Every structure is written in C-alpha cells, then in structure tokens.
Amino acid sequence: MAQRKSRTDRRIDLIEAARRAIIRFGIDGVQLSHVAEEAGLTSGAVLYHYPDLSELLVEAQHAGMERFYEQRLRQIAALTDPVAKLVLTIRSGLPTGPLDPDVRLLNELGGAAGRNRVYGVLLTSLYDRQVSMYQSILDTGQALGVFRLTADALSISRNLVALEDAYGYRITARHPIIGPEEAAELILSYARTVTGNDLLH
Amino acid sequence: MAQRKSRTDRRIDLIEAARRAIIRFGIDGVQLSHVAEEAGLTSGAVLYHYPDLSELLVEAQHAGMERFYEQRLRQIAALTDPVAKLVLTIRSGLPTGPLDPDVRLLNELGGAAGRNRVYGVLLTSLYDRQVSMYQSILDTGQALGVFRLTADALSISRNLVALEDAYGYRITARHPIIGPEEAAELILSYARTVTGNDLLH
DNA sequence: TGCGTATTTGAATTCCTCTTCAAATGGCTA
DNA sequence: TAGCCATTTGAAGAGGAATTCAAATACGCA
Numbered sequence: 001m002a003q004r005k006s007r008t009d010r011r012i013d014l015i016e017a018a019r020r021a022i023i024r025f026g027i028d029g030v031q032l033s034h035v036a037e038e039a040g041l042t043s044g045a046v047l048y049h050y051p052d053l054s055e056l057l058v059e060a061q062h063a064g065m066e067r068f069y070e071q072r073l074r075q076i077a078a079l080t081d082p083v084a085k086l087v088l089t090i091r092s093g094l095p096t097g098p099l100d101p102d103v104r105l106l107n108e109l110g111g112a113a114g115r116n117r118v119y120g121v122l123l124t125s126l127y128d129r130q131v132s133m134y135q136s137i138l139d140t141g142q143a144l145g146v147f148r149l150t151a152d153a154l155s156i157s158r159n160l161v162a163l164e165d166a167y168g169y170r171i172t173a174r175h176p177i178i179g180p181e182e183a184a185e186l187i188l189s190y191a192r193t194v195t196g197n198d199l200l201h
Numbered sequence: 202m203a204q205r206k207s208r209t210d211r212r213i214d215l216i217e218a219a220r221r222a223i224i225r226f227g228i229d230g231v232q233l234s235h236v237a238e239e240a241g242l243t244s245g246a247v248l249y250h251y252p253d254l255s256e257l258l259v260e261a262q263h264a265g266m267e268r269f270y271e272q273r274l275r276q277i278a279a280l281t282d283p284v285a286k287l288v289l290t291i292r293s294g295l296p297t298g299p300l301d302p303d304v305r306l307l308n309e310l311g312g313a314a315g316r317n318r319v320y321g322v323l324l325t326s327l328y329d330r331q332v333s334m335y336q337s338i339l340d341t342g343q344a345l346g347v348f349r350l351t352a353d354a355l356s357i358s359r360n361l362v363a364l365e366d367a368y369g370y371r372i373t374a375r376h377p378i379i380g381p382e383e384a385a386e387l388i389l390s391y392a393r394t395v396t397g398n399d400l401l402h
Numbered sequence: 403t404g405c406g407t408a409t410t411t412g413a414a415t416t417c418c419t420c421t422t423c424a425a426a427t428g429g430c431t432a
Numbered sequence: 433t434a435g436c437c438a439t440t441t442g443a444a445g446a447g448g449a450a451t452t453c454a455a456a457t458a459c460g461c462a
Contacts, residue, residue: 004428004439026312029229032420045440047421098315110311111227113374114299120374127371150394158379158387162367163360170328170363173314173321178359186359193351193394205409205458233450246410248451 002040011049013039018060023101027108027119030057058118064105065126071102072133082141087199089137090187093130093164094180095171103168110169130161141195148196156194163187203241212250214240219261224302228258228309228320259319265306266327272303273334283342288400290338291388294331294365295381296372304369311370331362342396349397357395364388 005013017039021030032043032053039046050056072092076085095103106126113120134157141147149156167183178186192199206214218240222231233244233254240247251257273293277286296304307327314321335358342348350357368384379387393400 001427001440007438010439024316026229026316028227031418033418042441043420044422044442048439051421053420104312104315107315108312110370110374111305111309112312113370114305114308115225115227117375123374124371124376127376151390155387155390159364159391162364162371162387165370166363166367169311169314169366170325173311173324174318175325175328186356186363189352189356190360190391190395194391202410202457207459208408211409232448234448243411244450245412245452249409252451254450 002045007049010045014046014049014056015060015063018056019064019101019105022057022060022108023104027057027061027112058122061105061109061119061122064102065122068102068106069126069129072130076133076137082137082144082146083197083199085137086134086141086191086195087188089134090160090164090191091180091184093161093168094183094187095168096180098172098174100172104172107169107172127161127165130164131157133157134160138195141197146195146197150194150196160187160191163190203246208250211246215247215250215257216261216264219257220265220302220306223258223261223309224305228262228313231258259323262306262310262320262323265303266323269303269307270327270330273331277334277338283338283345283347284398284400286338287335287342287392287396288389290335291361291365291392292381292385294362294369295384295388296369297381299373299375301373305373308370308373328362328366331365332358334358335361339396342398347396347398351395351397361388361392364391 014035018030018035020038021034025031025034030053032046035053035056036043036046046053046056072089075092076089079085079088106123109119109123113123131154135153138147138149138153138156142149142153164187167178167186170178171180171183188199215236219231219236221239222235226232226235231254233247236254236257237244237247247254247257273290276293277290280286280289307324310320310324314324332355336354339348339350339354339357343350343354365388368379368387371379372381372384389400
C-alpha cells in the first residue's frame, strides 16, 4: 500500500501527478488511471480526494500557471535595471526546450480554452498579468529615460507576451530552427526596435 | 439509410465531419461516434472508410491547414500594392471571432504538437509557409522603396506570424478586450514600426 | 432490367474506464 | 497499548466506446 498521507499533502501530490499526466496525455486525454499511476495510487484513492476528475485538472492547470507566473516575478524582483529586467523577462517566458514542463502544460490549454470557459478565463488572466509585468518594466524604463518607446507601453507589452506564447508553441512543436535562443533573439529584436535601446547588459 | 456515396466523395465528407468534431470535442476528445454523427452515418460506416480514426484526424487537420493557407494566398494574389497586401495578410491570419472554425481547428494542434510528432510537423510546416508569405511581401515592399525595414525580413516575418498565432489563441479564448479588431491593430502597430510605413491604404 | 459489388447498417462482442463499496490498513490519540 | 477513524485498496458492476461481421441496401453496368 502506498504511504498514507494527510488530506492536504495528498491533494498536493495529486495536483502534481495530474500536471504530469496532462503533459503526457493532453488535457482531453487524461484518465483517472493516468493520474493514479503518476501519483503511485489506485484510481479509487484519487476519487476519494477528487470525486470529479475535471476539478482536479482545473486545479492542476491553475497551480501550474501560478507557479510559472510567480517564478517569473521572483526572478525579475532580484533586478533593478530595466534593461536587465526586460531581457530576463523575455527569456523566462520561453521554454528551456521542447520538453519544458511548464510551457507544455500551458500549451495544453490553448485549444481547450476555446471550448471550456474556465480554461479560457484562466489563460486570459495569466496573459493579462504577464502583460502588466512587462508594462511596469517598460514604464519604469521610459521614466528613467532608458527606453524611448515607439508606441504605448500597453500595446508593446501585449505584443511581447504574444510573441512569448507563440514561440513557446513553436519550440514545443520542435521547430527545427527556432529553439529557445533563436526565439529570444527574435523577441529581443522586436524589443530593441520599440524601446530604442540595444538591450545589451 | 444515409445516401450512398463513392469512396472519394465519402472520404471528403468524413474529413469535413472530422474537422467539425475536432472543433467540438478537441483533438484528444473526438470519438468515432462524434465523427459519425457529424457525417450523418453510423460508426461502422466511418470505420469502413477509415479503420484507424487517428489517420482521419490527421487528414482533417491537414486539409484544414491547407485550406486556411490557400485561402490567404488567394486573397493577397488579387492585390499588387505591398501595403495593401501586408494589411490584408495580417487581417486574414486572425479569426473573425471566438468561434472561427479555421483558427479553432489550428488551435487544437498547439498542445498536441508537443506530444505527437506528426502534428508537430504539420504545424511547423504551416508556420514556415506563412513566414515565407510575409517575407515575400516585405522583400517586394523593400525593393520598391515602400518599406524601410528595421530588421531582416525573415525575422520580421517570423514575428508577424507569431503574433497572429498568439492573438488567434487570445481571441478564441474570448479575451474580453482583445478581439479581431484590437488584435489587428496591435499587429499593425508592430508592422508600422518595423516597415517605417503608416500602412494606410 | 437484373446482376454484381461497394457501401452502409445494426447487432453482438470485446475492451476499457468510471464508479461504488466493503474490507483492509496504518497513523493518531487517549 | 487499544481503539478510532481517515485513507487506501481491490473487486464487482455499470456504462460506453471500439471493433467485428453478417445482412441489407442501392448504385453502376452489362
């Protein structure tokens, strides 16, 4: 028998297991048994904690998104220079490679968000928060005279997040030429143009 | 009994039916019975033409992508002015709204492309062709002196397609602010900056 | 017109997943 | 240490989807 755990601990485990299962089988392909296997439990045990699998999947997606976002926030919090912040933020929004679990998880939502309102809301809120993240960096840089923005910070930020998203898909789909480095360079090329800054640091 | 059809005609019908079923239930959620219902047939009949459902799904995705791409090519072929071409191409890459079937179909592939090599190849090949499409417009505009590109045409084109893709996801996920018009304006804002052209036509 | 054949149906079967639940287990507390 | 109770198991069964296939059907062609 698998190690006994408290309700809270087990639920945390299950959310992690669901995250892995979603990545392996897709948000519409995950089965109770997949989650159970990832967690080292039987289906019954999963059901005991989550009588409705779809609720667990939503929680897993939610947790994954929060972690992704918080991690990015934490990284840039360590920096003060707007240039360094911008460059780091761009890099941290891209997958490390085709197998990057965080981005793989997020990508699973793309299609489902069109069919499932909850997923649509989740994804939209992540997008908006990432936009704000960029916007504050750009505004600060502009105020400090480091950036000379060619358009309003909001539009630029929306485009930056959009570029991250799209290259995330390209990388996980294993584009033969566009990898993490190339994608970063493409986004930086845009960022250089619209900030009027070389973004060397 | 449903109307009898020739092998070729029925296969075309089934590909269309599969396309609709994928949009309704997701690429990992489609069932034989879904396709059968969309086609007005029984599961057995579907199986008679496609013993393997996954092959039908790939064909449906492939057909949808080709149609999407050909349609865009045809639209710009009618124009000669690079400015008009660029603006029209940007608009034609975006969904008409959250329910746009072409984009909904493509979006279904995003997540699956990370798990399924066939889908990855399909999606990558569409991306590359769309990039070429933009590249040729930009090159022509540059040659005519209409555009003054701030970066190489390839990079700009990659970013333009990336922006289309990403806003396609935002729109189908029903972002409360970013609809087809707003997305077009955001991409145009990028295009104006990198072409040095107001893109009024 | 009637035959032959490709297509379609529908029922039977198998396979698989979800769900239920009684029993087992093991940690916690008195 | 003993008993309680939350957690987990495993088996049973309910539901549903895929698969198989014999029979029915209707179209093309002689």
